[in-house]
Amino acid sequence: MNKIKELVEEKGIRTKDLAEMLGITPGQVSNLKSGRQKPSKRIEKLIDAIFFEGRKxxxxxxxxxxxxxxxxxxxxxxxxxxxxxxxxxxxxxxxxxxxxxxxx
The missing domain is CATH 1.10.287 (Helix Hairpins)
Incomplete structure (x- = not known):
């Protein structure tokens, strides 16, 4: 399972809500969750900020x-x-x- 899918399921965030937070479409979030699309550096940083992953x-x-x-x-x-x-x-x-x- 990929990181985005794990975090979304763990935190209970809806695809639509995550899309809004990231400034992308729900379809793009679905592609990220399924692994069909790789996140850009900007999206990775936003995901880390939203979920407070790996932060110092x-x-x-x-x-x-x-x-x-x-x-x-x-x-x-x-x-x-x-x-x-x-x-x-x-x-x-x-x-x-x-x-x-x-x-x-």
């Missing part, structure tokens, strides 16, 4: 605290946290773009 403590103590808290969260809470972070990043990027246009 982060040198930044604040980030390490966030990671430890996320390890204790259930799947729905992790998804909500990820969604909030993605929205915040999008807003930050948009503000940077807007500032760049104003300064130009």
């Amino acid at each position: 403590p982060h040198p930044d103590p604040i980030i390490e605290k966030v990671i430890v808290m996320m390890e204790e969260m259930d799947t729905d809470t992790k998804e909500n946290a990820l969604s909030c972070v993605q929205k915040e990043k999008l807003l930050t990027d948009l503000m940077k773009q807007k500032r760049g246009k104003v300064a130009a």
